[in-house]
Amino acid sequence: MPKTISVGRSIFANNDEVAGENRRRLDTAGVLAINVMASPGAGKTSLILATARALSGRLRCGVVEGDIAGDIDARLAEEAGLPAVQINTGGACHLRAAMLAEALGELPLGQIDLLFIENVGNLVCPAGVLLGERLRVVVSSTPEGHDKPLKYPAAFRQADAVVISKCEIADYVTFDSGTYEAYLRQLSSVVPLFRLSARTGEGMSEWVLWLEEQRRRHGA
Amino acid sequence: MPKTISVGRSIFANNDEVAGENRRRLDTAGVLAINVMASPGAGKTSLILATARALSGRLRCGVVEGDIAGDIDARLAEEAGLPAVQINTGGACHLRAAMLAEALGELPLGQIDLLFIENVGNLVCPAGVLLGERLRVVVSSTPEGHDKPLKYPAAFRQADAVVISKCEIADYVTFDSGTYEAYLRQLSSVVPLFRLSARTGEGMSEWVLWLEEQRRRHGA
Numbered sequence: 001m002p003k004t005i006s007v008g009r010s011i012f013a014n015n016d017e018v019a020g021e022n023r024r025r026l027d028t029a030g031v032l033a034i035n036v037m038a039s040p041g042a043g044k045t046s047l048i049l050a051t052a053r054a055l056s057g058r059l060r061c062g063v064v065e066g067d068i069a070g071d072i073d074a075r076l077a078e079e080a081g082l083p084a085v086q087i088n089t090g091g092a093c094h095l096r097a098a099m100l101a102e103a104l105g106e107l108p109l110g111q112i113d114l115l116f117i118e119n120v121g122n123l124v125c126p127a128g129v130l131l132g133e134r135l136r137v138v139v140s141s142t143p144e145g146h147d148k149p150l151k152y153p154a155a156f157r158q159a160d161a162v163v164i165s166k167c168e169i170a171d172y173v174t175f176d177s178g179t180y181e182a183y184l185r186q187l188s189s190v191v192p193l194f195r196l197s198a199r200t201g202e203g204m205s206e207w208v209l210w211l212e213e214q215r216r217r218h219g220a
Numbered sequence: 221m222p223k224t225i226s227v228g229r230s231i232f233a234n235n236d237e238v239a240g241e242n243r244r245r246l247d248t249a250g251v252l253a254i255n256v257m258a259s260p261g262a263g264k265t266s267l268i269l270a271t272a273r274a275l276s277g278r279l280r281c282g283v284v285e286g287d288i289a290g291d292i293d294a295r296l297a298e299e300a301g302l303p304a305v306q307i308n309t310g311g312a313c314h315l316r317a318a319m320l321a322e323a324l325g326e327l328p329l330g331q332i333d334l335l336f337i338e339n340v341g342n343l344v345c346p347a348g349v350l351l352g353e354r355l356r357v358v359v360s361s362t363p364e365g366h367d368k369p370l371k372y373p374a375a376f377r378q379a380d381a382v383v384i385s386k387c388e389i390a391d392y393v394t395f396d397s398g399t400y401e402a403y404l405r406q407l408s409s410v411v412p413l414f415r416l417s418a419r420t421g422e423g424m425s426e427w428v429l430w431l432e433e434q435r436r437r438h439g440a
Contacts, residue, residue: 039259039260039261039341039364040259040343040360040364040368040371040372041259041360041361041363041364041365041368042364067371068344068371068372068373068374069370069371069372069373070367070370070371072367072370072371091344091374093313093342093344093345120344121259121343121344121371121372122313122342122343122344122345123259123260123341123342124288124313124340124341124342124345125313125342125344125345140260140261141261141363143261143361143363143386143389143393144259144260144261144262145261147290147292148260148261150289150290150292151260151287151288151289151290151292151341152260152288152289152341153288153289154288154311166363166393169363169389169392169393172389172392173363173386173389
């Protein structure tokens with residue numbers, strides 16, 4: 001069973017200070033942490049697990065799963081052989097740095113190269129809250145529609161990379177990739193955009209190459 | 221062009237008091253208001269527009285569209301011939317009663333039987349915030365997965381009805397309807413559950429009948 005941390009709302013102060021401490025701790029341990037943000041059901045967990053499989057033998061992945069309730073995602077990660085911690089926010093709509101600090105204490109950081117921090121499913125609230133990550137990745141899935149960058153600009157504006165997931169069903173849900181990209185480019189002309197399917201593997205290699213490059217860039 | 225209201229965060233106090241005033245105002249006008257809550261891209265707008273079409277000639281529908289930015293949804297509603305107001309929350313993750321109060325002033329309430337209030341796409345934060353609605357409906361789409369009631373219990377627990385949308389692609393996204401319902405029944409043994417597709421019309425008639433029944437129950 002994965003370790004589950006339940007956290008109330010009251011104990012947080014100075015989020016950015018704690019985020020800074022997390023960042024130093026991760027840097028010292030040589031861990032590149034990635035804050036993964038998306039709507040509920042965008043396929044964050046599937047993407048993380050497929051990425052870890054694709055990186056197998058090259059980079060060692062770990063997972064922090066943020067959810068309001070339940071440990072279903074951390075159990076999936078553990079079954080896939082990854083070090084995983086579940087954070088239950090007890091109603092809070094996003095992770096905070098103190099929650100990540102607690103989770104880091106439960107993980108074998110010396111055995112992790114990439115740490116995926118799966119935020120609570122929410123395309124709004126996590127955007128402004130630093131955890132201590134080096135990279136912020138926004139995932140949005142084709143069935144959510146091509147208007148997401150227009151409607152949720154804050155999350156996309158702050159992203160270091162954007163992933164369009166579930167591309168294998170793009171045709172069934174009449175997803176217009178060009179319109180999506182046009183909206184995204186109004187917010188950021190340079191952010192890398194990956195179109196992929198965690199299920200079929202389509203587009204995964206570009207995404208994985210980018211992650212390996214980021215790992216080299218941020219040292220360790 | 222639909223009317224757009226932009227609202228900052230600072231002007232709200234006593235949300236529940238304003239919600240009570242909204243409710244009295246809606247009751248007096250004979251309007252049944254429905255707060256529609258869902259993840260980004262769950263198909264709230266498509267459901268509302270398909271419902272208004274199905275009710276055409278029987279009940280007159282109006283729409284309040286809540287979004288962080290953009291007026292794309294209100295324009296769609298206006299193009300469909302519905303009275304519509306767009307609220308831009310300017311970053312706020314859910315509607316508040318004062319935002320609805322402003323929107324009500326822009327709508328021809330005497331010509332509306334059912335008012336759909338489409339909340340900001342967010343399965344977490346709108347759950348605890350009353351607007352003045354008589355009914356709260358949670359929509360979750362098949363591509364989001366069957367674990368949503370487990371992961372976002374607050375929204376589902378407070379719902380007067382739950383809609384599973386995009387059922388026409390359930391098979392492509394390996395959605396397990398039985399598991400979804402089992403999770404939902406742990407939260408509420410009685411809440412009505414509708415499985416439908418706004419695109420194909422499958423399941424719409426039961427949903428529309430329920431709305432008509434609610435309209436009769438709540439008088440006007």
